[in-house]
Amino acid sequence: MTGTRRGLLAASAALSGTGLWSSTAWAQAAPVLRLGILGDLSGPYRDLSGLGTMACVRQAIADFAAAGAPLQVEVLHADHQHKADVGAAIARQWYDREGIDAILEVNNSSIALAVADLAREKDKVFLATGPATADLHGARCGPNHVHWTYDTWMLAHGAGTATVRAGGDSWFFLTADYAFGHALQRDTARAVEVAGGKVLGQARYPFPQTTDYSSFLLQAQASRAKVLGLANAGTDTVNSVKQAHEFGLTRRMKLVGLLCLLGDVRAMGAEAAQGLLLTEPFYWDLNDRTRAFTQRVLPKMPPNIYPSTNHAGAYSAVLHYLKAAAAMGPAQAKASGRAAIEQMKALPTDDDCFGPGRVREDGRKIHPVYLFEVKPPSEVKSDWDLYRLTGTIDAEQAMRPMSEGGCPLVRT
Template sequence: MHMLGTRRMILAGGGALAMAGAWHGVARAQARAPLRLGILGDLSGPYRDLSGLGTMASVRQAIEDLAGAGTSLQVEILHADHQHKADVGAAIARQWYDREGVDAILEVNNSAIALAVADLAREKDKVFLATGPATADLHGPRCGPNHVHWTYDTWMLAHGAGTATVRAGGDSWFFLTADYAFGHALQRDTQRAVEAAGGRVLGQARYPFPQTTDYSSFLLQAQASRAKVLGLANAGTDTVNSVKQAHEFGLTRRMKLVGLLCLLGDVRAMGAEAAQGLLLTEPFYWDLNDRTRALTRRLLPKMPTNIYPSTNHAGAYSAVLHYLKAAAAMGPAQAKASGRAAITQMKAMPTDDDAFGPGRVREDGRKIHPVYLFEVKAPAEVKAEWDLYRLAGTIDADQAMRPLSEGGCPLVRS
């Protein structure tokens, strides 16, 4: 089977031993049973700047930082493009688990593909580090013993931006929604948060994903609704293009825009003029504190040209670092033998890293950490190219995530 964009790399404590598809280097490492990580992401589509080579850089940094702390493991990294096609993504994951000896797949920034990979990980007793998908079902009714849900989720994003916006007066909403599992889940969870806070939803427009680039007809529907808030239940270049077009149409003068999964690279692509005043929630920002700034300094030389680390990159770094710590604690051979045992070890150990600070992995597989409400600065306030956010609020870790009792995860004991 052809895997678009597949790359291979072997790392030992951060040092490159072999590069790009050269299996002769792998043969010599077999005796040491390297852990194999598969980054299944977006290399060519709407999420490529939030994914792709930036995630590779983040994974490499996690391995280097672990080695710097005195733990060196043999790690091989594979990289492939899921193309936002469920059949392609699932086929790559199956090949990796069955024939390539991959122990853990990460990223998968497409919720429909992520749900399929979660099922495969359980079937094959492998590990899935869900650092890219947002659907909260991954730690709800579709939770499992072989995966963790790491970075963000639709419940977290919805309750952060949705609740805060209603409380600030944005009590009538219209949704612009990507028409697939992620967009549906994000709109659903935000609508519940809006209505619970006393707001109303006046309408929605669902557009075909990923082929839509012209949002004019959908934005006209939003304008006609007379809602105060336009909730963007999309991500990546879809969010960028819809914000830019909303600004061009003058919609931002009449409606408050809320990016329900909007990351730093998206805001930079929009430009401060178009994005100013946009509200969004993220668990990571490079300039948030001393630890995030230190991580960014280490990462920047490895990142693609002129790309700063985003929340997705931080999630990959954090999850891989904790997985490797767990593998070292239990022994790499045991971690390779049972993905379920590796996930159990991850849940038993507290988390702590420069991306998210201290935290934990909950019984349902949800990684727990604080979340922050940001507002995009006006152009006059921006001091540097990536200096784009103003901190508008902090949501403590235990309040940021859906309560354990409400998720419907069958792993949770009643």
């Protein structure tokens, strides 16, 4: 989009899709809960976000409706364009003028930190289902947001520690040069060193405009590290893996996708991605519950897109938020975002994407995490049959201990 800030915000609002559910005549008179998906509709994370997130949010509303609780819900959608000023301006307009009660997704850590501050200032809700920076439940935790899905510590702890233990004890990082990439590299480097490995170097590239990684990959090759850690996501990860394969780098280095999701792997192709290690808390073919969820939501998803971990996180968080709003009453949920977050922490979580879990005092959602390796082409049975499960990290061990996060909400 181009034009003035006012024009930009108007255009963002025009992109919005709206979903409305009401179960009874009583609900028609009840307050309407308004959700705003602030995501990537046109950039490097569009397939992990965008219309797929809208589909999964609508599925959460439909599944909640099936339980018979009377609520009315509306959903808006806008593109943050990976620009902190644009994302923050949309969030402020939504909270101040559009009556949005809860913003979700925000798959850009810099923007997410700004939205978390806004939610606290306005006493609204922020469901951080897309950003990865662990600061959201660490030093930047707050009473008006929860951190769902994944984070840099979780990803680093899983992939980094397991890779070192398997012999990958020297690392080089290819890092997106913004808050998310820095945090992911920092946390993974710490996990590698704690496990007995060492970091031999890094290459940081401009985000989001970089498409040619050749010079950075040559630096990685020259380091003679055993492992190339990809501290990026979306199309950046796809392109860097493809180019590493083309250069023959994958014959000499093990690639670890530190935030690599199923759609990314499919875009790479099994030939280029085979052997890639990654950590995810959700996979459509993981168990009976994930398969059941996938079958329900697939008709709503964009063509040729299966639900990713990002999409599953949006489903899970919205479903739990609606449960909390129903328990306390929608009027009270709208009146105080802080009270709604407290209710979310008080209720146990359970859904078909992540199974049973909870929201900790620091706002971190707790669930198991899985280690996967991409199958070789000879083992792939269908377009989305790409992962081999290699390990499971229990929920309480998968996330950073609260004592190490520095969250001021945690009682000591």
